[in-house]
Amino acid sequence: MMAETQSLEQFKGQARLPKFAVPKRYDLFLKPDLDACKFTGTVEITVDVVGDTRFLVLNAADLTVGNESIWFKGHGSSEKLFPTKITTVEIDELLVLLFSDVLPHGEGSLWIEFDGILNDRMKGFCRSAYKHNGENKNMAVTQFEPADARRCFPCWDEPAFKAAFKIILEVPSDHVALSNMPVTKEEVNGNVKKLFYQESPIMSTYLVAVVVGLFDFVEVSTTDGINVRVYCQVGKSNQGKFALDVAVKTLDLYKEYFAVPYPLPKLDMIAIPDFAAGAMENYGLVTYRETVLLYDERHSAAANKQSVATVVGHELAHMWFGNLVTMEWWTHLWLNEGFATWVSYLAADSLFPEWKIWTQFLDDTVSGLRLDALAESHPIEVDINHANEIDEIFDAISYLKGASLIRMLQCFLGVECFQKSLASYVKRYAFSNAKTEDLWDVLEEGSGEPVKMLMNSWTKQKGYPVVHVTLRDEKLELEQSHFLASGSAGAGEWIVPITLCCGSYATTKKFLLETKLELINVSQLFDSSVTNTGEKAGFFWIKLNVDQTGFYRVKYNGELETGIKYAIENNKLSATDRFGILDDSFALCMASKQNLSSLLSLMTAYRQEPEHTVISHLISVSYKVVSMIADASPEFSDGIKQFVIRLLQHSAERLGWDPKEGESHLDAKLRGEVLSALARFGHSATLDEALKRFDAFLNDRDTSLLPPDTRYAAYVAVMRGVDKTNKYGYDSLLKIYRETDLSQQEQTRILRCLASSPDPDIVSEALNFVLSSEVRNQDAVYGIAGISREGREVAWKWLKEKWEYISKTWTGFLITRFVSNIVSPFSSDEKADEIEEFFASRVTPAISRNLKQSLERVRINANWVRSIRNEDSLDAVIKELAQKY
Ligand code: BES
Ligand code: ZN
Numbered sequence: 036m037m038a039e040t041q042s043l044e045q046f047k048g049q050a051r052l053p054k055f056a057v058p059k060r061y062d063l064f065l066k067p068d069l070d071a072c073k074f075t076g077t078v079e080i081t082v083d084v085v086g087d088t089r090f091l092v093l094n095a096a097d098l099t100v101g102n103e104s105i106w107f108k109g110h111g112s113s114e115k116l117f118p119t120k121i122t123t124v125e126i127d128e129l130l131v132l133l134f135s136d137v138l139p140h141g142e143g144s145l146w147i148e149f150d151g152i153l154n155d156r157m158k159g160f161c162r163s164a165y166k167h168n169g170e171n172k173n174m175a176v177t178q179f180e181p182a183d184a185r186r187c188f189p190c191w192d193e194p195a196f197k198a199a200f201k202i203i204l205e206v207p208s209d210h211v212a213l214s215n216m217p218v219t220k221e222e223v224n225g226n227v228k229k230l231f232y233q234e235s236p237i238m239s240t241y242l243v244a245v246v247v248g249l250f251d252f253v254e255v256s257t258t259d260g261i262n263v264r265v266y267c268q269v270g271k272s273n274q275g276k277f278a279l280d281v282a283v284k285t286l287d288l289y290k291e292y293f294a295v296p297y298p299l300p301k302l303d304m305i306a307i308p309d310f311a312a313g314a315m316e317n318y319g320l321v322t323y324r325e326t327v328l329l330y331d332e333r334h335s336a337a338a339n340k341q342s343v344a345t346v347v348g349h350e351l352a353h354m355w356f357g358n359l360v361t362m363e364w365w366t367h368l369w370l371n372e373g374f375a376t377w378v379s380y381l382a383a384d385s386l387f388p389e390w391k392i393w394t395q396f397l398d399d400t401v402s403g404l405r406l407d408a409l410a411e412s413h414p415i416e417v418d419i420n421h422a423n424e425i426d427e428i429f430d431a432i433s434y435l436k437g438a439s440l441i442r443m444l445q446c447f448l449g450v451e452c453f454q455k456s457l458a459s460y461v462k463r464y465a466f467s468n469a470k471t472e473d474l475w476d477v478l479e480e481g482s483g484e485p486v487k488m489l490m491n492s493w494t495k496q497k498g499y500p501v502v503h504v505t506l507r508d509e510k511l512e513l514e515q516s517h518f519l520a521s522g523s524a525g526a527g528e529w530i531v532p533i534t535l536c537c538g539s540y541a542t543t544k545k546f547l548l549e550t551k552l553e554l555i556n557v558s559q560l561f562d563s564s565v566t567n568t569g570e571k572a573g574f575f576w577i578k579l580n581v582d583q584t585g586f587y588r589v590k591y592n593g594e595l596e597t598g599i600k601y602a603i604e605n606n607k608l609s610a611t612d613r614f615g616i617l618d619d620s621f622a623l624c625m626a627s628k629q630n631l632s633s634l635l636s637l638m639t640a641y642r643q644e645p646e647h648t649v650i651s652h653l654i655s656v657s658y659k660v661v662s663m664i665a666d667a668s669p670e671f672s673d674g675i676k677q678f679v680i681r682l683l684q685h686s687a688e689r690l691g692w693d694p695k696e697g698e699s700h701l702d703a704k705l706r707g708e709v710l711s712a713l714a715r716f717g718h719s720a721t722l723d724e725a726l727k728r729f730d731a732f733l734n735d736r737d738t739s740l741l742p743p744d745t746r747y748a749a750y751v752a753v754m755r756g757v758d759k760t761n762k763y764g765y766d767s768l769l770k771i772y773r774e775t776d777l778s779q780q781e782q783t784r785i786l787r788c789l790a791s792s793p794d795p796d797i798v799s800e801a802l803n804f805v806l807s808s809e810v811r812n813q814d815a816v817y818g819i820a821g822i823s824r825e826g827r828e829v830a831w832k833w834l835k836e837k838w839e840y841i842s843k844t845w846t847g848f849l850i851t852r853f854v855s856n857i858v859s860p861f862s863s864d865e866k867a868d869e870i871e872e873f874f875a876s877r878v879t880p881a882i883s884r885n886l887k888q889s890l891e892r893v894r895i896n897a898n899w900v901r902s903i904r905n906e907d908s909l910d911a912v913i914k915e916l917a918q919k920y
Pocket of ligand 2: 316349350353371372375
């Protein structure tokens with residue numbers, strides 16, 4: 036574009052900023068006023084003008100910029116050029132500066148003065164409230180990802196515009212002020228001080244960070260001399276020690292794995308009391324919700340401990356994957372999030388092998404599979420045409436399908452080859468940006484395999500296949516089709532990395548299924564399986580997707596289905612395979628591709644199941660089955676509950692209520708899950724014991740009466756109000772909530788239960804409480820997570836009534852939770868229509884995809900309910916199962 040033909044209109048409504056001028060360095064000064072919740076700032080941006088232009092076009096939003104306070108000095112000149120016209124394009128969050136002449140090529144300098152508000156929306160430059168010595172205080176915190184640096188200072192706010200940052204802060208002299216880099220100079224002047232930070236290496240704007248407040252910290256240095264600190268509210272520093280230890284070990288591990296050292300001189304991690312996401316990987320200054328950074332002996336459960344370790348592992352993985360090598364555009368967000376998720380499991384596995392974290396990884400894979408089975412899913416690589424579309428793709432597709440595909444590819448290419456190629460990728464693109472295909476190229480070079488062709492079929496189209504396996508004489512027929520939870524036929528086709536074993540794990544076959552249908556000669560495998568196991572033909576079994584490392588489902592036909600159940604019952608299969616078979620069967624059943632009786636009959640094969648993650652999945656499957664039956668045929672409800680209670684009996688007896696000396700992390704974690712399931716299914720002995728323990732705990736808060744791992748189960752039980760007035764549970768939990776301001780983990784635990792009462796009036800009261808000033812906006816998501824079946828209608832009515840307020844108060848992914856949690860549990864087409872009608876005039880880009888997905892879920896539930904009603908002799912089957920098992 037020639038400078039003469041440029042016009043303002045051309046810059047509007049574009050996905051990306053023009054590239055005729057690119058930032059190289061920001062000298063940023065910020066002065067927050069924590070009492071007035073305002074800030075002022077200046078920025079001097081070194082800009083390289085590389086094309087002919089009279090315009091400079093950058094991002095700014097919610098900032099006031101004065102007319103006289105902007106000027107540009109062209110390359111090699113000290114003359115200040117003032118723009119002849121300054122335009123802010125609100126909808127596109129642009130600041131457009133027009134100069135009277137074409138700007139000289141080369142590096143010039145752009146000066147802008149601005150001010151803004153420390154907002155309470157948890158994005159941009161915001162405030163977070165805390166108590167210090169009983170006094171209410173505000174801290175100032177930044178949260179810039181994906182596109183909110185522009186709310187703090189004018190900038191080229193896209194990941195590919197990497198630049199160096201030199202930051203200066205002016206803050207109260209008794210406060211701690213942190214940024215990405217260490218302080219090099221401090222000037223104290225009475226009540227205020229000026230802190231000068233070292234210049235950063237080049238990085239993207241979304242990773243810039245500042246935190247100002249009163250904090251304590253704990254610290255350790257790595258073997259390379261990198262100072263690592265965990266900051267938290269004054270008085271809580273002991274709770275930072277676990278995360279600190281994990282961080283130091285993880286940094287060492289990643290340095291080895293990526294074969295590149297951590298590139299900054301320090302790493303700070305800090306707990307922020309009001310925080311929209313779970314954690315944020317700002318370069319050198321990672322911010323966290325308190326619940327995923329702090330570990331408190333009295334209130335933290337094994338599950339909390341595990342979250343701290345995996346979240347720290349995830350954020351630190353970004354220091355390489357994301358911060359050092361950054362996605363070129365948000366279309367490639369999954370490179371950041373999918374990788375960080377996957378890498379965090381590598382770290383957890385190395386630090387805590389007893390957690391069997393790769394088995395637990397299947398929970399993530401399943402969440403990816405669930406979302407991606409919707410027609411309203413999206414491809415991993417998704418077009419982003421406006422900043423307001425970015426928030427919605429921080430979802431299970433980018434994170435969990437992403438992580439699962441990486442695992443699938445790693446297993447296909449081999450662990451060593453994969454690591455070496457990743458290390459070359461990081462080296463090649465360090466301090467730069469990369470696209471998905473750049474990664475495939477490096478992996479293709481490293482492995483000699485057709486990685487790009489294989490992976491394009493997984494990242495450029497949505498969905499995944501179900502592979503139908505049938506035995507035809509001595510051959511195995513494999514046929515793939517696009518799996519949709521609605522049961523409809525999708526149009527996708529994939530290149531599927533198949534693994535299969537037959538009769539034993541000793542011989543595994545591995546190949547690519549490249550067409551819709553293939554016949555495989557497996558007679559060789561049969562022979563070896565019979566000799567290996569010494570078993571008679573007729574009891575052979577074949578397992579596809581060995582260890583569940585592939586992102587697809589399998590449907591076994593005919594005798595293969597019988598064989599698989601036999602293999603589970605006779606302990607032939609690994610925990611991961613047992614998990615996979617259960618989940619595939621569940622998904623096929625939901626899609627009406629299999630009847631409920633056969634799923635229930637398969638579930639009986641798990642009654643002696645020893646493995647934490649498999650039992651935990653059996654519980655999730657049971658929740659859904661119980662709830663669908665309650666909608667389809669309530670007369671079977673009691674029977675099905677008896678059945679699932681009996682399935683859990685074995686584990687319940689083994690684990691009991693009290694922690695055993697020296698027991699494993701997984702037993703501690705499982706105890707809570709099993710007991711809360713029994714409480715939810717109404718198991719009377721569990722309810723009685725829970726209430727007894729709860730009463731004692733309520734009186735003196737002695738945590739040994741109700742250790743953190745079983746506390747949630749007791750809270751679930753007490754909310755059912757058995758033997759007490761309905762309100763007893765709610766009122767007592769609220770009392771604990773109000774008296775527990777020292778632990779957000781404990782408060783979260785309570786919030787997750789408050790709306791689980793079977794009494795709709797209490798649900799209604801709980802939901803209103805969630806909107807009160809006693810619940811931080813960040814925590815509302817928990818309050819609406821555990822709504823009881825009986826409270827569904829009340830919750831929907833509440834959402835409609837409060838929608839105006841809710842949609843003003845919550846944005847981004849937080850608002851989507853209100854929609855999905857309240858809408859998805861319904862199971863009738865009429866309800867879906869009603870919800871659709873309500874939102875017709877209210878839908879915004881921020882919720883649009885999520886709403887469609889939630890409505891699709893309701894219609895899928897409705898389908899399932901219909902098939903259950905139509906299923907022959909389900910009555911007899913449930914009766915038999917309830918008695919027999
Ligand atoms: N980069 C994200 C944080 C983020 C999420 C920023 C959404 C902006 C929008 C961070 O690395 C992350 O993924 N956090 C997770 C926790 C993680 C362990 C799964 C989160 O916030 O849930
Ligand atoms: Zn992340």
